[in-house]
Amino acid sequence: MTQYRVLLSHLATLHATSIAWERAESFSIGERYREMLFELMLSSENDWFITSIKAIVYLAAQHEQLQHEKYQHFIANKLYEKLLKTETLVQPTERMCNVFCHRDASNFNIFFAKHDAERCCLVDFGLSTYSTPAHDIHFMLYMNSTQTTRQLLYQEFIKWYFDALQAKFAELGIPATELSWQEFQADCKRASLVALIISCLCLPIHLLPSKLMATVRSQQAQKFDYWLNVDRRELLDMAMAQDPAYKAKIMALIKELMEQLLASEAQES
Structure with a gap:
């Protein structure tokens, strides 16, 4: 404290x-x-940002507690576009x-x-x-x-x-x-919503198991760059399979984000 x-x-x-x-x-x-x-971080011209958005959509789609139709419809049809607009929420x-x-x-x-x-x-x-x-x-x-x-x-x-x-x-x-x-x-x-989005963008990488990070950086440096800036699915799958605690932390964040986004949409409608 x-x-x-x-x-x-x-x-x-x-x-x-x-x-x-x-x-x-x-x-x-x-x-x-x-x-x-x-x-810089939330720019649509930033490959890292776009890759991170796609990673959130990927994680949300397979989340065990987000398989209800209302979640899956939102994930498939609205989530990517919602996240893409995050930059507009942090302007002066x-x-x-x-x-x-x-x-x-x-x-x-x-x-x-x-x-x-x-x-x-x-x-x-x-x-x-x-x-x-x-x-x-x-x-x-x-x-x-x-x-x-x-x-x-x-x-x-x-x-x-x-x-x-x-x-x-x-x-x-x-x-x-x-x-x-x-x-x-x-x-x-x-x-609070913007910060939750940013944590879902960043923490799946920041919290990667240390042994996995050391291995991929030393033995798969080029592949690691690809995972960071093009497609993160394989890396996330490896991390979650190797470390259940990591998976629990990341999936808890994704669920929190989905609940806030749906609550926000309900208030807007």
Whole structure:
């Protein structure tokens, strides 16, 4: 729990200071650095993204708990197109404040101080974007926690972040009204679906069994590149056959995503 709080506080500092910088110089980070802060991960021109979408569809189609007609119809006819539009969900908005987002705060890019639990460092800003703060914190939560942890502690997590953000606002002379609790809660609802989609794109690769990863990288390097950027089915089948725990984690994510997408579609109709 302490590490989550430290990370959320660090993200709050990053976000608040980006607003303070914009206010001090009367400019928009998104406009000034438009050519640098473009969406890379979720672009339809990114082969990795397209391959990841196809992998989600493949996993969903064979999920034992998603064989009901309503799921299979959605998977066969709507899932791919829904996922392809994810990029539109992370664009800057005029509804509330936008901030500089790290957008890759997975465990690979987080380093905690050895002798100080209150200190950590975020590295690798290669996927940074300009968007609402909820996208950044939800990416961190979904990439670094289980569904059970989120269900138990989600409200505590977002309240901790919001309080840390408001404290940093006060310190930097930013009005508390820059982002209200009501605005933030509404944005969290939108961002949670995007973060779940991104975790389903990334975690089937990030969580691959270590022995399998070592083998394919050393003995099948070219094939591994093919699996990453063209067709991932063979790799996923091998991983799930070798490691039931891996299969359970990935399939739990896929089921969570399908339930959220269907719930969202029901609300829209």
